[in-house]
Amino acid sequence: MITNRERILSKIKSNLGKEKDRAKIDIDILEARLKGSMPSLIPKRGIIQQDKLLEKFESSARGVDSSVSIIDDLSEIPKEVKYYLTQNNIASKIVVLPNKELDSIDWNKYPTLEVTKKFPDEKDETVFVSSYVAIAETGTIVQLSSSENPITSHFLPDNSIVLVKASRIVAAAEDAFKVMRKEINSIPRTITLISGPSRTGDIALNIELGAHGPRKVHLLIWNDTK
Amino acid sequence: MNNELKNKKTEIALFVTCLVDLFRPSVAFATIKLLKEYGYTVVVPKAQSCCGQPAYNSGDYEGAKKVASAVINEFDKYKNVIVPSGSCAGMMAKHYVDLFKDDPEFSKKSLIFSKKVQELISFLSKIPDRKKLHSNFKGTITYHDSCSSLREAGVKHQARELLQEIKGLKIKELKHTEVCCGFGGTFCVKYPQISERMVSEKVADAEASGAEILLSGDLGCLMNIAGRASREGKKIECRHVIEVMADMTSVSPIGKKMKREK
Amino acid sequence: MTVNPTSNNFKENAKKALADDNLQAALNNLKGGLISKRKEAIKRLPEFDAISTRAKNIKDEVFLDLDFYLEKFEKKTIEYGGVVHWAEDANDAKNIILELLKSINAKIMTKGKTLISEEIGLNEFLEENGIEPVETDLGEYIVQIAGEKPSHIIAPALHKTKENVADLFHEIHSPLGYKERQNSASALVAEARSVLRKRYLEADAGLTGANFLVAETGSTAIVTNEGNGDLTQSLPKMHIVLATIDKVVPTLEDVSTILRVLNPSATGQDMATYVTFSTGPKRRDDNAGPDQFHVVILDNGRSDLIGTDKQDVLRCIRCGACMNHCPVYGAVGGHAYGWVYPGPIGAALNPALIGIEKSHHLPNASTFCGRCEEVCPMQIPLPKIMRHWRNEEWKKKIPKYSVRLVLKLWLFLVLNPVLYRIVSSIFVRILSFFSPQKGYFSNLPFASGWTSVRDFPAPEGKSFLSQWEEEHDDNK
Secondary structure, eight states, rough: OOHHHHHHHHHHHHHHHSSSSSOHHHHHHHHHHHOOOOOOOOOGGGGGOOOGHHHHHHHHHHTOOOEEEEEEGGGGGHHHHHHHHHHOOOOOOOEOOOOOOTTTOOOOTTSSSSESSSOOOOTOOEEEEEEEETTTTEEEEEEEOOSSOGGGGGGGSSSSEEEEEEGGGGSHHHHHHHHHHOOOOOOOSSEEEEOOSSSEEEEEEEEEEEEOOOSSEEEEETTTOO | OGGGGGSSTTTEEEEOOOOHHHHHHHHHHHHHHHHHHOOOOEEESSSSSSSHHHHTTTTTTTHHHHHEEEEEEEETOOOOEEEEEEHHHHHIIIIIHHHHTTOOTTHEEEHHHHHHEEEEEHHHOOOOOOOOOOOOOOOOEEEEEEEEEHHHSOOOOHHHHHHHHHHTEEEOOOOTTOOOOOOOTHHHHHHHHHHHHHHHHHHHHOOOOOOOOEEEEEEHHHHHHHHHHHHHTTTEEEEEHHHHHHTTOSSSOOOOOOOOOO | OOOOOOGGGGHHHHHHHHHHHHHHHHHHHHHHHHHHHHHHHHTTTHHHHHHHHHHHHHHHHHTTTTTHHHHHHHHHHTTTTEEEEEEEEHHHHHHHHHHHHTTTOOOOEEOOOHHHHHHHHHHHHHHHTTTTTEEHHHHHHHHHHTOOOOOSSTTTTTTOOOHHHHHHHHHHHGGGGSSSOOOOOHHHHHHHHHHHHHHHHHOSSSEEEOOOEEETTTTTEEEEEESSSOOOOOOOOEEEEEGGGGGEEEEEHHHHHHHHHHHHHHHHHOOOOOEEEEEESSSTTTTOOOSSEEEEOOOOTEHHHHHHEHHHGGGGGOHHHHHHOOHHHHHOOOOOOOSSOOHHHHHHHHHHHHHHGGGGHHHHHHHOOHHHHHHOOOOOOOOHHHHHHHHHHHTTTTTTHHHHHHHHHHHHHTTTHHHHHHHHHHHHHHHHOOOOTTTTTTGGGGGGOOOOOOOOOOOOOOOOHHHHHHHHTTTT
C-alpha cells in the first residue's frame, strides 16, 4: 500500500523534476548546508564588542519590559531579591530551582524572605532561576530544559527573577546557538528564547503584559567579568 | 539618462493612453507642449489605443499579448516612449516582460522595449540641465501618488521637486500618501462599495489637507477621485499634474465645468 | 474536507461588513497600531531589505529540495523520540489527530494558535468526537467562546472592540464565578488568564502549530507573545504539532534570519517574547514536558504549487503585514473573505487550497495597489499571483458571459486602430453631446458600477487622436 508519506514526497519530487535519486555531490552540498555551510547574515546591531555586551543587553532587556539590576557578587542576590519584591509589592516568598548553580547562594541572611527549594507549580508566585545564555541584541534569555530546569518553571509563576551571568551574554541569537552547539551533545526537549514578560495585543490591539506566562521578569545580572 | 537627450532633435514618441485620448486630451497637449519647450520633437504614432491592462488584469493573458505585441510593433522604431500615466507605463515597462517571458519572438523584444518606456514625471525629472518649470499657476495643491507611479515607476519625490519649482504653488501633503484611492481598473466597477469606501477616505484626506487642487499622474485615479468628490459635493478640483507643470490650467478641472469656456 | 468557504458570497459579506459600525470601529485600530509599529521596527533595522532577501532565498532554496529537507526533518525527529505522521489532506490530518487522542483516552485538548487547524476544521471535528478543544491564544479563545472564526491571522479577534470582549467574557465567565463585568483590557486579560490556567492543567493533550520545522535538529518552533503555546505543549502528556510541508527550514540559524523580518513585520517587535524549539518528548530524567511528541505534516494541496508560477506563495510566514496594509482588508475585515486566510495572502493562497471556483472573488477584489507586496518580508509577488488566479479563472470561463463579451469586443476594437479611432471618437462625441452643463454624469446606464457611487467626469470634447489628426494631416 502506498502511504501518505510516499504520495506527498513523490508528488513534490515529480513537480521538481527530481524523480531520480540525487547524485552524491548534490547530497553532499545539502548535508553541508545543514551543517552550517551558509554564513549567517547578522545585522550591525547584533555584532557587539565584548566590552559592550552587558550595556547593550541591559538596554535591550529594558526595551522588552524586563527590569534589570546589576550585582558584582553572588552574595548580593538575597538583598537584591528582597529589595525587588518589596519595591514591587510582591510577597516575600520565592521558589528557587534546586540546582547546583543556585545552591551556592546563601539565603539565610534574610529570614523575612521565605525561600523554598523546589520546582515551582501554578500556586507559586515568584520563581528564581538562572539563564543558560543571554542575547544582547534583543534582551533575550535562553532556557534549555533539563532535569534541573523544567521548562514550566518559566511559565507557571507570576514573576520570574532570572540570574544572568555577564560572562554568558552573547551578541546575537546565532552566537547563542554557537555556544549551545559547542557545549551540548544532544539537543534538549525545549530551547526557549524569552524576551521580557508575556504579553498580548488581542484585545483591540492594546499591548497588555502578563498574558499566560509571567507578568513580570526581573533580570539580576551578575557582573562576573569584572 | 543619456547625453543624447540633450540633443534638441531627440525624438520622443508619445503613448497617449486611452483615458487621456478619450476623456482628457489636455493632458496630451500639455505633455507635448512641455516636451517641446524642453527641445524635444514629439511624435504621436497613429496606431495606438490601449496598453492592454484591461485584458491583462482580467486574466486574459492571450488577449493582453495581442495588444502588447501591437503596441511594441508600433513603438519599436522609437528610442523614447513617454507615457503620461504610471499605470500604463508600468504595464509597458514591467508587465509586458512578464507576459512574454516564454514567447520566442517577443521575450527579447519586450525586454528591449521595456527600457525605452518612461513614465512622464520620472522622465521630466531626469532631463539633464533642464531649466526650471516656469508655470504661472498659483494655488495650493496636494499630490496623490498613484500606486503604480509610486511602486512601479518609483515616482515620489520627483513630482514634488518639480512642482516646487513653480513659484506660486504650495504643496500640502495628504496624511496617507501611500494608500490606494480605490480605482484599480475594473475593481471600481466590480466592487463599487469597497471602492467607494476607499475613495471617500481619499477625498476626505484631500479635503483635510487644505489644498484647493489635487494633482496626480494617473487619469484613472483622477477620474475616480474627481467623480467621488463631485458626488459628495466637495469643492476640491482634480487635475493631471502635467496640466499645472505645462501651465495649461485654463481647461476646466476634471468632472467640472468652468463658466468662461467657449 | 476542509472548512466550508463562503468566499463566493464575498460581495454580500463585504457589503455587510461596510455597514457594520462595530466592525468598522474595530478595524480602525489597525490603521494606527500595527502599521506604525512595523515602520518603527524597520527603522531600527537598516539591513531589513537585505535580510528579507536572505529570508526569501532560504525558502526558495528549501523548495528546490523540499523532499530532502522534509525527510531530514523526519529522521531527526524520530532520533529524538518523536513520531512523524503524514497527512495528504484535511481528513487525514483530523483522523490522525483523533486516533492519537483516543490512544490516551483524551477528553480535553488545549491548543496554541494554529491556522492549519482552522483550515482543516479540527475543532468541530473533535467536538463531534467527544473531545473538547480549548483555544488558549487569547484572540483564538475570544473567537472560540463567541462561536466565531478568526478574522486576522495574527490578531484573530481583531473584529471585536474591547467592549465586545467585555460583554462576551461577562456572559461566558459569569457561570464560572467571575460575576463582575470587567472594563479594562488588563482586567479582561487577567480574567482570561485565570480561566485558562485551569484548562491547561486539566488538558490531556496539547496541540500547537509550528512557525518552523528545523531539518537540522528535527525541532518544531513556535513564535508567541503570550506564553500560551509553551504551557499548551509542556503540561499535558502528549504534544501534537500540526504543520504544513512549507514550514521546513535547514538550520536554527535560518530560523533566526527569518525571525529578524517576521517579528518587525508582524507586531513591530524586534523579537517576539517567546521563541520555543521543541524536539522530541521529555527526556528520561526531565521533570516536565510531554511523554509523547507527534508531528503531523500536512500537505492539503500545497505540493501542487511546487514548481509552478504560484510556488512563491508558500514562502509566507504568516506575519499579517499584507492584510494590515491592504485597503480592501481595511475596509471589510477578515470575515468577508469567507475562509481561513483573509487579505492578500488569502487571495493568493485560498484558490490553491479550496479551488478557484469557490474563491474567485478573492483575487479579483484587489486594486493591485501593490502595497502588500511592498511590505511582504518574504517578497511574495502577491498581485502577480492574484493575477495568475484571474488567468486560471479566465481560462475556465468563470467570469460572467457579459463580462467576457465586453472584453472581447474591446479587444477587437483595440486591435483595429482605424476602427477604434472611428468608434471611440463617435463614443466621445455622443458623451460630449449629452454631457450636462455640470461637466459630469450622475448616472450612466452602461456604467452603473461607476455611477452608483461616484459621478462620471464628462470628456473634454473631441478625442485627442482625432484632434491631433486634424492638426497633423500630413501624418506626422
